[in-house]
Amino acid sequence: MSELVEIEGLTKAYDAAHVAVNNITLALPKGKIIGLLGPNGSGKTTLIKMINGLLTPTQGRIKINGIPVGLETKAHVAYLPDRTYLTGNQKISEILDYFADFYQDFSREKAEEMLNNLGIEPSTRLKTLSKGNKEKVQLILVMSRSADLYVLDEPIAGVDPAARDYILRTIINNYNPEATVIISTHLIGDIEQVLDEVVFMRYGHLVLYTSVDNIREQHGKSVDAYFREVFAC
Amino acid sequence: MLGKLMKYEWKNTWKVGVLVLCCLLLVTLFGGISLQAPVWRSLSTSASRYQVSLWDLMSIPMLLIYVLMLAGLYYAVFIYLAVHFYRTMYTDEGYLTHTLPAGKHQILISKIVNSGIWMIFVNLGICLSTLAMVVFITCALKPEDITWSMMWNNMSLVWDEIDELYRDIFGISLSGYIVQLIITVLAGPFYSMITIFGAISIGQLFAKRRVLMAVVGYIGIRVVNALLGSIVRNLIRLGMLRGDSGDEGIQYYMRSTMYSGFIVAVLMAALLYFASYYVTSRKLNLE
Numbered sequence: 001m002s003e004l005v006e007i008e009g010l011t012k013a014y015d016a017a018h019v020a021v022n023n024i025t026l027a028l029p030k031g032k033i034i035g036l037l038g039p040n041g042s043g044k045t046t047l048i049k050m051i052n053g054l055l056t057p058t059q060g061r062i063k064i065n066g067i068p069v070g071l072e073t074k075a076h077v078a079y080l081p082d083r084t085y086l087t088g089n090q091k092i093s094e095i096l097d098y099f100a101d102f103y104q105d106f107s108r109e110k111a112e113e114m115l116n117n118l119g120i121e122p123s124t125r126l127k128t129l130s131k132g133n134k135e136k137v138q139l140i141l142v143m144s145r146s147a148d149l150y151v152l153d154e155p156i157a158g159v160d161p162a163a164r165d166y167i168l169r170t171i172i173n174n175y176n177p178e179a180t181v182i183i184s185t186h187l188i189g190d191i192e193q194v195l196d197e198v199v200f201m202r203y204g205h206l207v208l209y210t211s212v213d214n215i216r217e218q219h220g221k222s223v224d225a226y227f228r229e230v231f232a233c
Numbered sequence: 234m235l236g237k238l239m240k241y242e243w244k245n246t247w248k249v250g251v252l253v254l255c256c257l258l259l260v261t262l263f264g265g266i267s268l269q270a271p272v273w274r275s276l277s278t279s280a281s282r283y284q285v286s287l288w289d290l291m292s293i294p295m296l297l298i299y300v301l302m303l304a305g306l307y308y309a310v311f312i313y314l315a316v317h318f319y320r321t322m323y324t325d326e327g328y329l330t331h332t333l334p335a336g337k338h339q340i341l342i343s344k345i346v347n348s349g350i351w352m353i354f355v356n357l358g359i360c361l362s363t364l365a366m367v368v369f370i371t372c373a374l375k376p377e378d379i380t381w382s383m384m385w386n387n388m389s390l391v392w393d394e395i396d397e398l399y400r401d402i403f404g405i406s407l408s409g410y411i412v413q414l415i416i417t418v419l420a421g422p423f424y425s426m427i428t429i430f431g432a433i434s435i436g437q438l439f440a441k442r443r444v445l446m447a448v449v450g451y452i453g454i455r456v457v458n459a460l461l462g463s464i465v466r467n468l469i470r471l472g473m474l475r476g477d478s479g480d481e482g483i484q485y486y487m488r489s490t491m492y493s494g495f496i497v498a499v500l501m502a503a504l505l506y507f508a509s510y511y512v513t514s515r516k517l518n519l520e
Contacts, residue, residue: 014440052332054519075334085328087245094244101237102333 003027004149004180005051010060012046012204020046022204023060028180030148033171033194035212035223036184038201039231044184045082047201048153051182052079064149075104078147082154082184084134088127092137096122099141111144114170132163139167143174150181156190164190189224198223200230234335238343246317250351253310254358260302261362265369267295273373299366303359310355314348315429319444323437327519337514341506345426352422360418404484413491424498428454431505434512458501466493 005028012021021043028034036044049055051062053069064073086095092115099106115122118136126134139155152171156164164187172194175181185191198215200208207230215226270292275283321330321344330340375384396407403410432454436447469489 049519054328054331054517056516056518071334071336074332077332079328079332081325081328083325083328085325087326098241101241102234102335 002029004030004065005182006063006066007047008061010047010050010062011058012043012050012055013058019204021050021057024204024206025060026199026206026209028182028197030180031178032196033175033181033183035188035191035195035198036182036201037186037188037198037223037227038207039186041203042201043204044201045153046204048079048151048182048184051149051151052077076148078142078145078150080139080142080150080152080155082157084138086126086134086138089125091123091125092120093122095126095137095141099144103145105146106141107144107146110174111140114140114144114174118166132159135159136163136166136170139170143170146176146179148176148179150175150179151184152181153184155183156185156187161190168194188227189222192223195223200227202231235339235343238333238335238339239347242343242347245321246314246347246351249313250310250354253306253355257303257306257355257358257362260299260306261365263302264296264299264362264366267292267299268366268369268373273370276374303362307355307359310351311425311429314351314426315433318344318348318426318430319433319447322513323433323443323519331513331517331519337510341430341509341513345423345430345506348426348430349423352425353419356418356422402484403487405487420498424502427502427505427509428458431508434509437512437518438516454501454505458497461500462493462497465496466490469493 005026007024007026007028010021010024011019013019024047036047038044046055050057051064051069053074062069064077067073090098096108096111099111100108112122115137118133118140120129120133120137126137129137135155135158139152142150142152150171155167155171159167168191171181171183183191183195192212195212197209197211199206212223215221215223219226219229221229270289271286272283272289272292320326322340333340371384392407399405399407399410405413429451432451433447435450436443436445439446466489469492470485
């Protein structure tokens with residue numbers, strides 16, 4: 001079985017008028033960097049939350065490594081949400097202790113090395129860091145795990161171009177090569193060069209799932225240009 | 234995993250807990266100072282005339298403030314622990330909590346045990362504070378010719394008298410009553426925390442205004458609790474009457490209240506725990 005993530009008939013409806021994810025069926029392989037692309041409100045974050053067990057699907061099911069999302073899958077999924085989930089009062093060293101205690105695949109040495117490269121002292125309290133550095137710390141925590149699946153929700157949104165480069169470099173240099181990385185974003189031009197495959201979503205529907213090479217060969221366009229064409233208003 | 238969860242629950246709450254216990258100490262000192270007013274000592278003397286001072290006038294309001302502050306500290310901790318639960322389970326911090334490789338039972342139990350322990354500490358602190366006030370007032374009212382050793386020696390006689398009184402009126406010995414009180418002080422906080430956590434979790438079943446619905450849910454739970462208590466109490470009383478247990482008057486009331494309180498608390502705690510479990514495992518919808 002080469003599929004890491006199997007999604008079948010997945011639907012999330014908040015109410016009758018608001019269906020965030022609509023009957024998606026998808027199988028994502030191992031060892032790929034996959035862009036989850038779509039305009040705001042297309043259902044990317046909702047899909048990601050369901051993969052992480054933070055939202056209960058209205059219908060359908062998700063399996064990771066053949067196991068339904070739950071306690072067992074959480075040990076193998078590294079998740080970077082689109083918000084700060086850490087307590088500001090904590091010192092970074094305390095957060096490292098926390099991750100080391102709960103995640104067997106967490107490498108404290110790797111995290112400390114990345115923090116050192118950024119010039120962030122482990123004794124620093126999270127609340128004293130800038131927004132950009134807080135996001136980098138969260139990314140470092142996630143990428144210091146040797147997970148089977150990395151799910152990164154909008155990792156480069158709201159940061160300056162230099163920080164985007166840093167974030168992308170951190171992802172590429174640190175992920176487990178046998179793992180799959182799902183990166184959700186609408187800033188396609190910035191991440192296109194690192195993607196193997198793309199999933200296009202619109203109004204909760206799956207519009208396209210294909211490889212980046214396929215888009216370039218068949219359409220003669222970059223992913224960014226093709227995305228603009230598909231989602232033209 | 235449960236041990237790790239409890240460790241971090243403790244780490245995240247101990248500072249506020251210790252702060253409240255320190256405040257409790259200060260409040261007790263404040264209460265003690267209010268009992269140092271000369272008017273209290275005058276009650277045990279035979280002086281026919283006593284000039285009331287401003288200090289004396291302040292004493293009663295200070296005692297009232299002491300009682301209010303005790304209640305305030307209790308509810309402050311209760312609300313803090315409820316907010317901590319809400320924050321770590323159903324807001325941004327919940328993104329971390331619910332992606333940990335830990336079972337929902339483990340997460341819930343760690344929060345209930347930690348919060349329950351803190352409420353026990355606060356309950357014990359309030360009991361000790363009240364005891365300290367009894368000592369303060371005894372110091373103030375004790376006639377000078379009566380020594381502490383004399384009072385201590387008379388304690389056993391007083392104990393026996395109160396014990397007899399309890400047996401006559403309530404049908405329970407004083408030591409039995411104290412054991413019940415200790416059980417209530419120890420088990421009550423866990424029940425209180427399960428109740429508020431259950432209400433917060435029930436609030437999550439609504440699409441909007443989840444905090445408001447949690448408050449409404451809490452009030453609803455208290456109402457159901459009272460109604461169930463009343464029904465069970467009356468059923469027990471009926472059973473007691475039919476069974477001719479030999480209890481009379483207030484004894485019926487005491488026993489039936491005790492049994493019904495216990496039964497309803499166990500039922501409601503089980504129901505609300507599983508409500509929280511159901512919401513976190515089957516109906517989790519973090520926005």
